[in-house]
Amino acid sequence: MGRSKALILAAVAAIGASASAQAADLLPPPPPMMEPPPPVDFSGWYLRGDVGVGAVQLTDWRHTLQPNSFGVLPNGPILPLYANMGDTAFAGAGVGYQFNNWFRVDLTGEYRIQSSYNAGIAWSFPGAANLGLDQYRATLGTALFMANGYVDLGTWCGITPFVGAGVGAAFHNLAGLTDYGLGLGNGGFGWARDTQTTSLAWAVMAGLAYNVTPNFKVEVGYRYLDMDRITSNPIACSDAASCFHERQSFNVASHDVRLGFRYLIASAPAPVLAPPPPLIRKY
Numbered sequence: 001m002g003r004s005k006a007l008i009l010a011a012v013a014a015i016g017a018s019a020s021a022q023a024a025d026l027l028p029p030p031p032p033m034m035e036p037p038p039p040v041d042f043s044g045w046y047l048r049g050d051v052g053v054g055a056v057q058l059t060d061w062r063h064t065l066q067p068n069s070f071g072v073l074p075n076g077p078i079l080p081l082y083a084n085m086g087d088t089a090f091a092g093a094g095v096g097y098q099f100n101n102w103f104r105v106d107l108t109g110e111y112r113i114q115s116s117y118n119a120g121i122a123w124s125f126p127g128a129a130n131l132g133l134d135q136y137r138a139t140l141g142t143a144l145f146m147a148n149g150y151v152d153l154g155t156w157c158g159i160t161p162f163v164g165a166g167v168g169a170a171f172h173n174l175a176g177l178t179d180y181g182l183g184l185g186n187g188g189f190g191w192a193r194d195t196q197t198t199s200l201a202w203a204v205m206a207g208l209a210y211n212v213t214p215n216f217k218v219e220v221g222y223r224y225l226d227m228d229r230i231t232s233n234p235i236a237c238s239d240a241a242s243c244f245h246e247r248q249s250f251n252v253a254s255h256d257v258r259l260g261f262r263y264l265i266a267s268a269p270a271p272v273l274a275p276p277p278p279l280i281r282k283y
Contacts, residue, residue: 043265044099048106050092050260054225056085056115056140057253063121065244066234073244078123081133085140085252086116092144098264105149108166112254114139117174119248136248138177142227144170144201158211162221163204170201170227172252179235179246190235190243199228207258215264223256 061083067073092110099105117138124131146168153161174197179190207221229251237243 044097045265046096046098046104046106047263047265048094048096048108048260050090050094050108050110050219050258052090052223052256052258054088054090054112054254054256056088057255058083058085058117059251059253060229061119061248061250063246063248065246068244069241074123078121081120081122083119083250084117086118088112088115088254090144090256096148096262102152102154103150104152105147108144108146108148110144110146112142112144114141114175117177133182135180135182136177137180138232139175140230140252141173141175142170144168144225144227146201146203148203148205150205152209155211160209160211160217161207162209163206165205166203168201170199172197172199172227172230174230174232177232177235177248179237188237188239188242190237190246192233192235195230195233197230199230201225201227205258209262215266217262217264219258219260219262221258221260223258224253225256226251226253228252 061080065073090110090112092108094106094108096104096106117136117140119136121134122131123134146166148164148166150162150164153163172195174195176194177192179188181188181190203223203225205221205223207219209217209219211217229249231249232247234245234247235243236245
């Protein structure tokens with residue numbers, strides 16, 4: 001009897017081991033190990049946009065006169081009183097290329113909204129009993145196209161200082177130039193046709209860029225922008241006989257504060273090749 005019990009227990013144990021082995025065979029295989037995604041490769045090309053404000057400077061203001069219809073030029077003292085430009089705002093966009101971690105270039109275009117032009121002179125004829133005062137008003141708008149180069153000076157905590165320089169062309173529109181004369185009789189009124197001028201522009205700049213994401217950067221910077229010289233069309237007068245057909249000219253520059261962004265364009269993904277078919281041997 002004891003021997004029978006032992007045989008029965010051995011059989012039950014064998015059946016249990018066989019069932020456990022079959023259950024283990026039915027379990028799904030463990031999931032494959034997931035490899036981390038490869039880093040995104042950027043092409044070097046980027047898009048940029050900028051907005052800002054500029055404190056415009058007017059320097060070397062001059063005016064030239066021609067003899068009036070009587071062949072007379074003012075022979076009394078002419079005293080420039082003031083000449084200035086109002087502040088402006090601007091917006092621009094461009095495309096560039098990042099050659100490496102420290103050097104990049106871009107081409108940009110921007111529009112600078114109209115700023116106010118104001119000037120005034122005092123003058124008199126010899127022996128005149130009173131003084132003449134002329135006040136000039138106009139607006140200046142500019143389209144600016146630049147080629148720029150930058151040197152990035154290293155990155156710390158996601159912040160990259162940079163310096164740069166640019167050269168290009170400024171397309172100026174001096175519009176609505178008027179001359180209000182006071183004193184010396186009843187005064188007068190003059191006006192000039194709008195002036196479109198193309199001039200050389202150059203700039204130096206510096207700033208900081210912040211890496212928001214690997215391909216999106218925000219910039220804040222300063223730029224000194226020189227836009228060369230502007231000369232107006234002749235000023236015609238309400239009293240044509242005594243008009244001196246005055247032209248005005250001046251240099252214009254700006255101290256700009258800019259806020260911008262750069263968006264790096266990702267490279268096209270490499271094509272995925274199908275695995276080769278299995279090798280089949282024939283015997």
